[in-house]
């Protein structure tokens with residue numbers, strides 16, 4: 820199998836019509852709160868610019884965003900997410 824890279828599927832969303840800023844990669848530009856330049860539009864996971872393309876990161880970012888929007892929580896800590904991911908990976912590697 821040849822893996823030659825990935826790209827976000829954002830073109831069909833017509834983000835330009837909503838004035839949402841994208842990076843040259845097509846990913847959505849977000850701040851540390853996953854918020855785009857349009858205050859009520861957010862992006863998490865692989866389609867967000869500058870975010871590590873990893874499943875646990877996307878899952879946790881989604882949970883944190885839901886918390887922030889609906890329960891009032893803190894911002895995403897990427898270092899914490901990556902640390903948790905490494906701990907989980909090490910745990911599974913050692914136990915197998």
Ligand SMILES: Cc1cc2nc3c(=O)[nH]c(=O)nc-3n(C[C@H](O)[C@H](O)[C@H](O)COP(=O)(O)OP(=O)(O)OC[C@H]3O[C@@H](n4cnc5c(N)ncnc54)[C@H](O)[C@@H]3O)c2cc1C
Nearest residue numbers: 822825828831832863864865866871872873874875877878
């Ligand atoms: C080959 C490969 C191997 C990987 N291995 C790992 C790994 O070992 N560990 C790891 O942590 N990560 C791995 N990843 C990365 C991981 O898959 C992604 O980081 C993760 O899936 C991102 O989640 P997401 O929800 O942002 O995007 P996705 O999982 O891509 O989900 C996006 C969803 O949105 C849907 N969608 C798209 N456009 C629209 C639309 N207009 N309307 C409605 N729905 C839409 C898509 O169909 C899709 O279901 C790998 C990725 C690839 C490609």
